[in-house]
Amino acid sequence: MKVPLFDMTRQYEKIRTEVLNTIDEIFKSGKVVLGKHVKNLEENIEKYMNVKNAIGVANGSDALVIAVKALNLNPGDYVITTPYTFFATASCIVRNGLTPIFVDIEEKYYNIDLNEVERILKTHPQKEKIKAIIPVHLFGKTVDMKKLLELKEKYNLKVIEDTAQAIGAVWYDGDKKIYAGTASEFGTISFFPTKNLGGYGDGGMIVSNNDELSQKAKYLRVHGASKKYYHDEVGFNSRLDEVQAAILDIKLKQLDEYIEKRINVAKIYKKLFTENGLNEYIEYPEVFKDRTHVYHQYVITLKSGNRDELFKHLKENEIGTSIYYPKGLHLQKCFEDLGYKEGDFPITEKACKTTIALPIFPELTEKEQEHVVKTIKNYFKGE
Ligand SMILES: *Cc1c(COP(=O)(O)O)cnc(C)c1O
Numbered sequence: 001m002k003v004p005l006f007d008m009t010r011q012y013e014k015i016r017t018e019v020l021n022t023i024d025e026i027f028k029s030g031k032v033v034l035g036k037h038v039k040n041l042e043e044n045i046e047k048y049m050n051v052k053n054a055i056g057v058a059n060g061s062d063a064l065v066i067a068v069k070a071l072n073l074n075p076g077d078y079v080i081t082t083p084y085t086f087f088a089t090a091s092c093i094v095r096n097g098l099t100p101i102f103v104d105i106e107e108k109y110y111n112i113d114l115n116e117v118e119r120i121l122k123t124h125p126q127k128e129k130i131k132a133i134i135p136v137h138l139f140g141k142t143v144d145m146k147k148l149l150e151l152k153e154k155y156n157l158k159v160i161e162d163t164a165q166a167i168g169a170v171w172y173d174g175d176k177k178i179y180a181g182t183a184s185e186f187g188t189i190s191f192f193p194t195k196n197l198g199g200y201g202d203g204g205m206i207v208s209n210n211d212e213l214s215q216k217a218k219y220l221r222v223h224g225a226s227k228k229y230y231h232d233e234v235g236f237n238s239r240l241d242e243v244q245a246a247i248l249d250i251k252l253k254q255l256d257e258y259i260e261k262r263i264n265v266a267k268i269y270k271k272l273f274t275e276n277g278l279n280e281y282i283e284y285p286e287v288f289k290d291r292t293h294v295y296h297q298y299v300i301t302l303k304s305g306n307r308d309e310l311f312k313h314l315k316e317n318e319i320g321t322s323i324y325y326p327k328g329l330h331l332q333k334c335f336e337d338l339g340y341k342e343g344d345f346p347i348t349e350k351a352c353k354t355t356i357a358l359p360i361f362p363e364l365t366e367k368e369q370e371h372v373v374k375t376i377k378n379y380f381k382g383e
Contacts (some may be wrong), residue, residue, distance in 0.1 A: 003359050003368045005320025006194050010363040011258075015250055019200075022246045033239045044252055045205060046341035049179040051166075051187070055206045056240030057221050060164040060190025063204040064092035064134070065186040065286035066236060067160045067186040068272040070216040072190065073098055073131050082112040083328040084348040089162050090134055090329045091292040096132075100338065101130065102330045104345040107121050108286060108301075110355075111143045113347070114151060121155045132158040132185050133158030137180045139324070140196065140262075140296035141285065145171050145183055154185070164304065165205075168259045171291035181207050186217070191248055194261070197255050197297050199244040261362035262295040268366055269298060269358065272373040281305060281380045297324055305380055312381045314356075320374055322357045 010020070026032060038056045044055040058065050068079070079093045083102040093100045103120055107115040112135050133152075135143045143161070152159050163169075163181035167189050170177050171174060181187020191203030207215045219226050224235030231361040251258075270284055287293045302310065307323075314321045328348040330340035342349070358372055375383060 001371045002318040003372055004182045006361050016349040018250050019247055032242045035242045037242045040241050041245040041249045047054050049182050051182040051207045055202045055217050059202040059227045060204040060237040061088035062238040063188035063206045064088055066217050066220045067188050067206055068096045068288050070159050070265050072212050078130045083330040083345050084255045087225045091314050107347055110138050114147050130270040134160045134162055137169055138164045139299050140294035142169045142171045142291035153182050161187040163187045164190035166295035168255055199248050201244055203240050203244040213254050256351045259294045263363050265360050266295050268369050276373055276377045297357045299355050307356055310379050319375055320359050324357055340367045342382050
């Protein structure tokens with residue numbers, strides 16, 4: 001049996017007529033960028049995430065670059081982030097002429113280690129120049145935002161939550177439900193096709209409760225123009241197109257259902273690993289009561305065995321798999337001049353060698369999951 005890591009065609013079958021009718025309407029109208037569908041999507045995301053402002057942009061990487069730029073930091077300033085994430089989380093800092101400071105992740109949960117962040121904030125030789133932090137809700141798992149907001153307050157930091165993998169994830173402050181991405185200066189979202197709310201091409205969004213910063217981001221997406229052809233500063237061209245916005249709006253109505261299904265897939269994996277006696281070999285993603293995991297990726301950690309061999313074994317058996325991420329950002333060639341070296345972030349480096357992603361998407365069947373788990377069992381136990 002062939003099991004894909006991700007398959008968007010199954011979902012398409014269910015929304016095909018609605019999507020095709022909408023596209024036809026857009027093409028007939030002749031309005032294809034930043035029109036009513038982008039506006040509708042922005043408004044619906046504002047409602048969904050309970051946030052004041054949503055600004056559609058071309059992709060999640062641009063959302064980050066624009067958000068950093070809107071913070072108006074000074075050349076020479078530092079921004080803290082994690083080395084265990086997609087490249088765009090750190091490149092947005094460099095692309096704005098600022099310097100990243102990487103901080104290792106927490107064991108098991110793989111989000112940035114906030115104790116370590118505080119240690120750096122206290123001891124870094126240039127600590128007064130650390131102005132912002134970009135945490136990532138990695139794989140869909142919400143960062144400990146209560147603790148992060150305490151640090152924000154105490155050290156006067158700007159925060160951009162990289163929410164590319166976590167739209168729909170929430171955390172609780174008492175009874176109050178707060179969406180990942182909405183408690184800081186900015187949250188940034190990606191609509192890349194594989195993401196939990198994925199388009200049929202690129203797309204992204206910036207969310208914020210700060211009106212002034214939102215206005216700034218809005219100008220920056222159209223070359224820094226507050227009025228057409230009147231440029232207050234040099235910005236970007238980063239438009240979300242109407243077709244993507246319209247499709248995303250159709251899918252947004254079902255996002256909670258998609259997330260529910262992903263959570264169920266995760267539950268079934270856990271059940272199957274246990275039934276198959278695999279818990280001594282692998283560690284599956286843990287969740288907390290007061291913050292959710294929307295399972296953009298289902299990433300397990302090997303307690304024993306060889307990850308690369310398991311990877312090969314799964315590939316040979318036609319099971320979709322991937323490594324997020326094989327190399328920490330601190331060791332990437334393009335960041336050589338930052339001066340990091342092997343051994344600087346042991347938890348990240350260990351995660352790069354011991355984690356592996358398994359198939360997950362809302363339409364994955366239990367039969368397929370059984371096959372995935374059997375194939376893993378076959379690797380560990382030879383049965
Ligand atoms: C996908 C992703 C991005 C970038 O989004 P694009 O839409 O692909 O540009 C940024 N950060 C993280 C953590 C991501 O997973």
